[in-house]
Amino acid sequence: MRKKHDWLRETYQKSLEKMPERPVAHRTLSNIAPEPLYTPEDIGVLDPEYEEKRGFPGEYPYTRGVYGSMYRSKLWTMRMFAGFGTAEQTNERFKKLLKAGQTGLSVAFDLPTLMGYDSDHPLSKGEVGKCGVAVSSLADMEILFEGINLEEVTTSMTINSPANAIWAMYLAVAKKRGYDWKKLGGTIQNDILKEFIAQKEFIFPPEPSVKLVIDTFEWGPKNVPKWNFISVSGYHIREAGSTAVQELAWTLADGFEYVEAALKRGLDVDEFAPRISFFFDVHNDFFEEIAKFRAARRIWPRRCATATKPRTPRAGCSAPTPRPPGSPSPPSSP
Amino acid sequence: MLRTHAQTAGVSLTAQQPLNNIARVAIQALAAVLGGTNSLHTDAYDEALALPTEESATIALRTQQIIAYETGVTHTIDPLAGSYYVEWLTDEMERQAMEIIEEIRRMGGMVRAIEEGYFLRELAEASYRYQQEVERKERIIVGVNAFTDEIPLKVPIQLVDPEVERVQAERLARVRRERDPKRVEEALKGLRRAAVEGQNTMPHFVECALAYCTLGEMMDVLREVYGTYQEPAYV
Numbered sequence: 067m068r069k070k071h072d073w074l075r076e077t078y079q080k081s082l083e084k085m086p087e088r089p090v091a092h093r094t095l096s097n098i099a100p101e102p103l104y105t106p107e108d109i110g111v112l113d114p115e116y117e118e119k120r121g122f123p124g125e126y127p128y129t130r131g132v133y134g135s136m137y138r139s140k141l142w143t144m145r146m147f148a149g150f151g152t153a154e155q156t157n158e159r160f161k162k163l164l165k166a167g168q169t170g171l172s173v174a175f176d177l178p179t180l181m182g183y184d185s186d187h188p189l190s191k192g193e194v195g196k197c198g199v200a201v202s203s204l205a206d207m208e209i210l211f212e213g214i215n216l217e218e219v220t221t222s223m224t225i226n227s228p229a230n231a232i233w234a235m236y237l238a239v240a241k242k243r244g245y246d247w248k249k250l251g252g253t254i255q256n257d258i259l260k261e262f263i264a265q266k267e268f269i270f271p272p273e274p275s276v277k278l279v280i281d282t283f284e285w286g287p288k289n290v291p292k293w294n295f296i297s298v299s300g301y302h303i304r305e306a307g308s309t310a311v312q313e314l315a316w317t318l319a320d321g322f323e324y325v326e327a328a329l330k331r332g333l334d335v336d337e338f339a340p341r342i343s344f345f346f347d348v349h350n351d352f353f354e355e356i357a358k359f360r361a362a363r364r365i366w367p368r369r370c371a372t373a374t375k376p377r378t379p380r381a382g383c384s385a386p387t388p389r390p391p392g393s394p395s396p397p398s399s400p
Numbered sequence: 401m402l403r404t405h406a407q408t409a410g411v412s413l414t415a416q417q418p419l420n421n422i423a424r425v426a427i428q429a430l431a432a433v434l435g436g437t438n439s440l441h442t443d444a445y446d447e448a449l450a451l452p453t454e455e456s457a458t459i460a461l462r463t464q465q466i467i468a469y470e471t472g473v474t475h476t477i478d479p480l481a482g483s484y485y486v487e488w489l490t491d492e493m494e495r496q497a498m499e500i501i502e503e504i505r506r507m508g509g510m511v512r513a514i515e516e517g518y519f520l521r522e523l524a525e526a527s528y529r530y531q532q533e534v535e536r537k538e539r540i541i542v543g544v545n546a547f548t549d550e551i552p553l554k555v556p557i558q559l560v561d562p563e564v565e566r567v568q569a570e571r572l573a574r575v576r577r578e579r580d581p582k583r584v585e586e587a588l589k590g591l592r593r594a595a596v597e598g599q600n601t602m603p604h605f606v607e608c609a610l611a612y613c614t615l616g617e618m619m620d621v622l623r624e625v626y627g628t629y630q631e632p633a634y635v
Contacts, residue, residue: 092475100476113482119491123477129490130478131436132401137474142432143439144464145405150451151564162454168461172441182619185568195564197451202568203614205575222405222439231618234605241610253405259510263519266631269619272511274626278601285602297405305411307527311493315500316519322501323510344404348432350412350424356480357489359404359435365494366402369501 070105073122078102081124081134092138102138103130119364129364141169145222149174149199153209156199160214172222173210174198175232180267182228198224207235208242216240220251222297227269229256230278237290253294253343256282259320260299264306276327283328283338294343296324304347310358313347318365325370339370405439406432413448417543418555421445426463433467434480440464446555453558517632572614579612587611588621595625 093099103123106113113120121127124134133139146168149156160171175198178190184202185194194200201207211221216239225232233254240250258275261268268275279296286295300317308316321342328338346362348355408428413421422445429442442460444452452460468474480486507513533539540546591604608618 090469094472094475103477104479104482106482109482120481120487128401130481132403132438136436136477137433137468138477141468141474142437143405144461144468145439145441146457146461147407147441148452148457150558151560152567155561155564159454159457163457163461166458166461167465170439179615182615182623184572184614184616185565186572187616191565194568196560200564200568201615202572203575204609204612205571206568207609228615228619230601230605231609231615234602234609235615237606238609241606259514262514262631263510264523268629270622270626271629272514274595274622275629276511277598278622281600281602285600289602294403301407303523304409307411307523307530309526311496312500312522312526314493315497316504318497319501319504319510326509340401344402346404346406346437347409348406348428348435348437349409350428352427352431353486353489354493355428355431356435357486357493359406359432359437360478360486360490361494361497362404363402363436364490365497365501 068117068122070103070107070122073103073125077122077124077134081139085135085139087135087138088140102135127364127368128366129360132363143170143220144168145170145172147172147174147224149176150197151195151199153199153201153206155195157210157212157214160210164214164219170220170222171214173224175223175225176200178202179228179232180225182231182269201232201235204235204238207232207239211236211239216243216245217249220253222253222255224255226255226258226261226265226267227275229254230282233282233295247290249292250290251292253297254282255299255345256296257299257320257345259323260302260317263303263316263320264308265302276324279324280327280331280333283324284331284333287337287341291341294341296341297343297345298324299345301345301347304349310349310351310354314358314362314365317344317346318362318369321366322369335370403438405441406435406437407441408432408443410443410447413443413445414541414544415448416548417550417553418445418449419553420543421448422459422463425460426467429463430467430471430473433473436478446557449555450557451560453556455556515632575612575614583611584608584613584617587613588617591618592621592625595622 106116120129123131123136146163148159148163176195177193177197178185178187179201183190185200199210223232237247240247256279258268258279262272282295286293298317298321300313303316304313329335408425412424425442429440432440442463444456444460446452446456473479504510504513507518513519534541534545537545587608591601591608594601594604
């Protein structure tokens with residue numbers, strides 16, 4: 067049984083080297099100083115399934131968190147979804163949100179943009195700028211991010227069927243303004259399967275739609291390595307009326323489907339898998355929601371490891387590990 | 401390794417007694433944090449009525465900051481681990497989810513399940529069951545099916561400027577006038593070729609964007625190559 071002491075010395079320390087503890091009092095209001103982690107050994111109980119089911123933060127199976135030091139080092143990103151009207155209006159809102167202490171941007175697009183129509187298309191009438199910002203060309207995207215340092219913020223864009231085009235516009239803005247694509251961070255939602263399941267903002271049939279998604283899996287890691295080219299989303303499934311269990315299951319099933327499609331194209335799981343991100347709803351049933359996040363973290367690497375045979379099996383769709391010279395390539399299909 | 405964003409449930413916001421939504425959002429946001437989310441959006445209390453105002457969006461952000469800086473839940477990692485209930489429920493949800501994942505695999509995967517209307521049926525059933533429970537008052541929604549005395553309250557509503565359509569149309573016209581038509585044509589041709597020949601489309605999208613092709617022009621190329629999708633009717 068792995069000891070907490072060893073985890074503190076290894077994983078926790080390593081995490082702190084990348085990201086030190088935040089300079090705030092990690093003490094209760096009575097001045098008790100909690101340790102970074104508590105395990106069965108702290109209360110003198112035995113938990114024979116501890117390592118298999120729960121493990122340690124930053125370690126397989128990641129039930130207790132994906133990073134070694136979690137919020138002790140870095141709070142979650144506070145990312146408020148915003149967008150309405152013209153690019154000028156949304157740009158102004160973005161700047162205000164950043165000034166108020168928000169740490170990442172998140173763009174809401176209007177319905178015509180989500181459906182791939184220009185603002186002056188007859189079908190766009192009455193919907194322009196209504197549920198989000200209208201972006202019809204690079205000119206709009208340039209205004210949307212004017213005065214915002216694209217290497218300093220990370221930007222999430224809720225866009226699906228036209229995701230490739232909208233991402234290309236963002237990257238074009240970065241290029242024109244002299245930013246290094248290798249330093250850009252952000253996310254495009256780009257999860258078309260959940261559109262067919264729940265939100266229904268699809269344009270093309272399922273097969274070419276998934277093909278467009280896999281184009282980003284192939285192109286993304288080589289050109290914009292820090293970008294999450296997909297956010298596999300349970301949110302819309304839940305909002306369409308599913309239960310928490312269905313949200314969990316269908317979202318992960320979507321994720322596995324993309325992984326399989328990418329493997330079929332011959333892509334390297336260790337290259338693309340680390341940039342797959344997720345997006346879940348969080349509803350009223352308090353403990354069920356907490357359990358849902360923990361279960362999702364546990365299922366994904368476990369099943370990924372068995373389905374894809376990555377070079378480091380226990381990393382299971384996790385961090386890339388250098389391949390030892392002369393070792394065989396991963397199989398191209400599961 | 402599953403990194404995740406979370407958003408509080410828009411569908412749980414009520415138009416009735418809208419200020420109650422501030423409490424709902426706070427509790428949901430706390431669940432996301434205790435669940436170990438890596439990123440979070442909190443809904444504004446007025447979102448059952450309209451897009452958020454600047455003020456309501458700020459309150460939603462402040463809610464996250466209160467959880468982050470005042471509650472002490474960040475002192476120690478995964479503080480609910482080892483709770484009998486939370487660990488049992490985590491196992492149980494994993495078990496049930498794995499059953500569904502296997503069921504979908506047996507159906508032949510997601511695309512097949514979509515085409516057969518599986519999700520539509522399942523969603524209809526789950527929503528119907530929930531709505532029945534609400535109507536029978538087995539599930540209480542504060543301010544909706546119980547405690548419904550409304551305190552008169554004026555919520556300021558964010559309105560979208562009707563001028564947006566005109567501003568956008570003018571900008572688009574200018575873009576089409578001022579760009580290099582030859583570069584546009586070449587870029588769209590390249591995108592079409594990539595789509596037809598099954599090559600990676602991303603380099604072509606970037607060239608289209610730099611050439612100031614409009615979103616509609618790019619998507620029209622793909623509509624022609626791929627066709628569009630209509631959902632079949634299910635009974």
